[in-house]
Amino acid sequence: MKILGLDSSGIVASVAVVEDDTMIAEYSVNYKKTHSQTLLPMLDEVAKMTELDLNTIDAIAVAGGPGSFTGLRIGSATAKGLGLALEKPLISVPTVEALAFNLYDVQGLICPIMDARRNQVYTGIYRFEDHKLQVVEEQMAVPVGELLEKLNGYGQQVTFLGDGVPVFRETILEKAEFSCSFAPAHVNRQRAAAVAALGLVYYQEGRYETAREHMPDYLRVSQAERERAEREKARQQAESGEAVQ
Structure with a gap:
């Protein structure tokens, strides 16, 4: 089986192709760049260097969270877009499990x-x-x-x-x-090769989904959502105080 791995859950952006027990290619960058600007060009470079026809992959493994909210959305959107276009299943690999699989x-x-x-x-x-x-x-x-x-x-x-x-x-x-x-x-950082290799294990266990079904796992609400909830709570308390008076 040939698995495409994607990880943009943290500062690291990483793309890899794993076929059975062999890592065909891996491209990782741990630098302050926006994943929306780097992930697809990295995939294009991997495909070019390995003469990869994306139609030949069997599934797409993506770091499914937790992690950076923006990074997870970028990785999820990229994986979903590829999955829909190529008609391939997605394997959502928990980010920290993939990290553990490095060791x-x-x-x-x-x-x-x-x-x-x-x-x-x-x-x-x-x-x-x-x-x-x-x-x-x-x-x-x-x-x-x-x-x-x-x-x-x-x-x-x-x-x-x-x-x-x-x-x-x-x-x-x-x-x-x-x-x-x-x-x-x-x-000691995220690697798409670990996502792909663990994704292969999960695929063989039947743990995969369609591109339409995939959703990242944030584990907690975003800062913007927390701040909105705090503002709403403060507003309700203020209105309650006015009602008492």
Whole structure:
């Protein structure tokens, strides 16, 4: 099977093509550029360099969230557009699961952390058993302190990765009551090859959908939605106070 992988869930923009156990191509950029300007040109370059006919792919795997709201929308729209045009199924791969899959067969627990701002992280807890990724705790948006309390309760070796590491590394080292390590540069960020490879596993398990069905998983409401809710709450409280008077 040939899987096209897309990941624009964070700062990294990444495109890859994986065929069975072989990575045909991967193009990743971890730089301050707008994914709307980079993702399709990167795909065009991959297709050109590998003489890829997009009609020959079997499915499109996309990082389905959590992550940057804008980045997820761009990745979702790109995958949906390709899926509709090519009449191919989509495989929505949870972002932090794909990150964990970077550390294939690592011993102990794997904890991807993405900076979700407001002292929170997008995360999940994973391990490998019999060469298969196992979900210990589903992906979630939590304060970093709460995550470390959870990990302290397991008392196992933990490997961290993701863009939240530079932000919270000192906090982790200060509060961790377990042995921990941090993944090296070549596997510590989102990679479309991991999305595609894990997507292949999910496809074989029947975990795929049509392009029309696909929706990103944001895990929490956006800042704009939070601010709108706060304004609405303040308005209702003001009107309630006026009514009492």
